[in-house]
Every structure is written in structure tokens, then in C-alpha cells.
Amino acid sequence: MTLNRRDFLKVSGAGAAAALTGCATTTSSARPHVVVVGAGFGGATCAKYLRQWGPNIDVTLIEPNDKFVSCPMSNWVLGGLRTMDDITHGYDNLPRHGIKMVKDMVVAIDADKRFVKTRSGASIAYDRLVLAPGIEILTGSVKGFNEAETTGKVVHAWKAGPQTALLRKQLEAMPDGGTFVMSVPAAPYRCPPGPYERACMVANYFKQAKPKSKIILLDGNPDVVSKKPLFTDAWNTLYAGMIDYRPNNAPLAVDGSKMTVTTEFDDVRGDVLNVVPRQRAGELCAMAGARNDSAGNWCTVNLATFESTTVPNVHIIGDSVLSNLPKSGHMATNHAKVCAAAIVELLAGRQPDPIPVIANTCYSATSSTTSGYVANVFRYEAGKGYVSAPEGGATPKGDALNFTYNESWAKNIWAEVLS
Amino acid sequence: MTKKITLAIVGFAGLALSGIAGAADIHTQSIASTCMSCHGPGGKSQGAIPSLAGLDKEYFVKSMKDFKAGTRAASIMKRQANGYTDAEVEALAAYFAGLK
Ligand SMILES: Cc1cc2nc3c(=O)[nH]c(=O)nc-3n(C[C@H](O)[C@H](O)[C@H](O)COP(=O)(O)OP(=O)(O)OC[C@H]3O[C@@H](n4cnc5c(N)ncnc54)[C@H](O)[C@@H]3O)c2cc1C
16 A cells, blocks of 8 residues: 555644654644554554553554464464464454544654554554564574575474475375474574474474374474473473484575585485574664664564664663563563553653553463473562562473463463454 | 552552542553453453353452462462462452453
């Protein structure tokens, strides 16, 4: 969709005139305007709660995709427990909250004059800006990956969508007795337990459909990053002899014609290769100058408001944030809520909650009937950031009850984000 | 909970009462919203996780205390409940009791 000037005025209301004349609106305008970029777990939730808690705030949500495709449960698609349809949802309910949805992509940000520019050429002014782009995958960090990805030989499937469907097809086409090679990026990366859940889901599928097959897990980390007892229990009991786990085996190169992954030690050949390169904060954050940690990879924020530590009026939520909090969809929705609450207070000239409390939970399936989880409550303390409350932790073994809660969690969080 | 946390909460509640933070207690409202990712938007759940909307206040408080103490069996709520102060649990109980 291309926005012409008239559409644009409709879309951004009061802020538009300011953008066209090049000067930003101020917090004193009758209806402050918050622009949220990215309608994933973080952004969609933030837009919804901004409207719910700040009915006097105009909210514009910018997202290029027609549909929300959920990474959570996408491993279940690879295992044949769910279809692409099951994890694909529409944005139709969000406008009911009074959110203005703009189908477009932000290509530039002027954080001084406070407006964003979109691919279709529109400028949209903001009083406060929320950036929730998720991750950028550093495809160039594994030699040969870009080429192998372009030809459809090797995918990461670390953003749910066509690559998820393609990887499932490759697994289905693999002969019994074949080898699936998957790599785990060095931390920090999106969804710490995700790679190990994926190994379980593929193993569950192989066990049913092609039991002579093998899985080689090349981990760029020195050990299983998350829920180690849960996953190793599954690998040793449910999938004994099927999974070859190799720590400290970061992929250096991939070759889509020879079908090999090269590590420091070996050329590992497979019938299906799933290389997940290292990651950093979405490019969008760099446009605002907010990808500001020492390596220029992640965004440092005030964790009680999620405002950038260096770029005023710009908030970053979700996977792009640098913190001790795990990069999960569950966490992204909680960043979104703390951020929305803080913005409502800040725009009203009040003090935000100085001691927010949030929780993380990641359920992971270990088979088609069992799941486990890791859960922690984090309490914000000034000067310390989020401190983990007592009794947090992970289940040592998957079970059927947690599998039903895992399913229920997915339905509820999708509804929470999108309805 | 540590003494520091209790003090911080008392200090903040003061703010809320003096009207600086507005009539609604934003601390409670924010925490309650984070429960919805599991318990469903508005506290109305789909599937196996129980709904929280409209739960009796006393029952809610007792459940959370029993989860904390481990006297009520739970797959996950002991780990959640232990993260919140008694004052927060009281406020959350009132909040969810008020949801239809
Ligand atoms: C295999 C896998 C399994 C997972 N399982 C779980 C799980 O069980 N539980 C869990 O809690 N988490 C899970 N996660 C993690 C979860 O998916 C992420 O943590 C979550 O999506 C982060 O939310 P976000 O809002 O930061 O980013 P996203 O949800 O990725 O949303 C980012 C959005 O921003 C948009 N965007 C990007 N750039 C621009 C731009 N320039 N202009 C406009 N829009 C833009 C994108 O199109 C996208 O819609 C899993 C992840 C993977 C890969």
C-alpha cells in the first residue's frame, strides 16, 4: 500500500501536519501520538495496552506483513504436531482497540525531529516511538550461508514463515536413515530453549516416521543453554542413540551443494541442514541510533521504562533489548506492558511505576505428548535491574500435564497479543 | 521478600494514594496484565489453564498463599506466586474479582 498525502493525514492525524512541516509535535498537544513499529509479540501488545491504559493517546502500529506467524509452536510444525495455518493469525482485531494499523516498513528514523519514514515514502511524526523489530539474523557470519539460503538449500527458520514450511518439506522428503544437522548460535540469541525443543520435535517425527535417521546438533555454546536436565532426559530416554550432541561446535561455513557444515573440527555432512546464525537487534534500532551496546549489536534501555539510554523518546522492547532477561515471546509481551504503562505516565507528566515486576515462562515440548518449562519472576530494583525472585526454575522432566498447559499457553498468548 | 522491596512498595503506594500516579494503582494493573499471557486476555482462558476473571477474592488470596506454601499442588504456580508480596497478592485478588 502506498500512502498518498491524504491517506497519510488520515493515518497519523494531528502528528501529520507537524511531520510535513518538519517539526515534531510536543507532549503538550491535546492527543499525544505514539508510533509503534513492528507488530510481533512486543509491538502488537504494546499498541493494545497503550490504547487500553491511555485512551487519550493516538497509537499508530506499522508492520509490513499481512499476517502474524508465531515462532512459538513453529517447532511443533516441524515435528508434524501443528500446521502452518495453526500458527498463522490475522491482525483484524487490533483496529478495534482504536489502533491505526499501517501496512508499511520503516526505512529511516529522525530521532531529533521525531518522525519515521516508511518504504512507501510517508513521514509519520511521533511524541514517543516504540521499536519492536525482533532480531536481525547475521547470515553473513557463516560463510556460504547467504548463497545456500538464496537457492533454498539451507534455511535457518528462526523467523517463522516460509522457511518453516520449507524446512518441514525437507524433513518430509528426507529418506529413512538420513541425517539432520542443526546448529545452535552462540548466546545471546532468540529463545534460549528453542533449538533444543526443535531437536526434540524433529526426533519425535523421525521416531514415528523414519526411525533409522540421526540428528547431529552442533552447538556454538559450551553446553546446553537452557533447561539442560529437561532436554537431556528426553534425548537419553525418548530418543536414545538418535541425537549426537556436540558442544563448542559453532558452524563456520555451510555448503549447500556438498551439503556440509564446517566447524573448527570437521566437515559434517547431512541430508537436511538447518543452520541458525548468530543474531543482533533488528536493523530498525540502528536507524534510530539505538543499537548502542559496546559491540553495536543490542540496545541498552532503562529497564523500568524501556526508553533507550541514549536516544530520548525512543523505547525498545522485545528481543532487541540487552538485559539478563531471556529473549522470549512471553518476555516481549511483558516488556510491552511495562513500556506501555510507563509511556502513559510519562506523557501525562507523572512518574512511572519505579518497581515493575514481570515474569518469564517458556514451555518446550519434548515429544508429541510431553512438555516442560522454565519460569522466573523478575522484580526491578533501582541500580540493579531485574532481580530473579526465589523459587524460579525449570522442570527436570517433561510430562503430559505441562503439555496441555503448553497448548493452552499458546492459545492464550496469541489471543492476548492479537485480540 | 526482602525488607527493601517492602519499603519500596510502601513508598510507591504512597505516591498512588497522593494521586500522583492517578486513581488506578498502576503497579497492580501492570502485574495483573502479565498474568494474562497464560490466563488469557481479561483473565478468560482457552484450554487447560484456569480462568481468573471473577474469582472470589478470598479464594484467590488463599490459592496464592497455598501455592507459595506448597500446600496446594501446582505444576507452575508455586514458582509464579513466590515472586509477589502479600500486599501485591491482595491487590491482584481485588483486581481479578472485579473482572467480569
Ligand atoms: C523456533 C522458535 C521457537 C520459539 N518458541 C517460543 C516459545 O515457546 N515461547 C516464547 O515465549 N518464545 C518463543 N520464541 C521466541 C519468540 O518468538 C521471540 O522472542 C519473540 O517473537 C520476540 O518478539 P519481538 O516483538 O521482539 O519480535 P517479533 O515477534 O519477531 O516481531 C517483530 C516484528 O517487527 C516487524 N519489523 C521488523 N522490522 C521492521 C521495520 N523496519 N518496519 C516495520 N516493521 C518491522 C517484523 O515484521 C515483525 O512482525 C521462539 C522463537 C523461535 C525462533
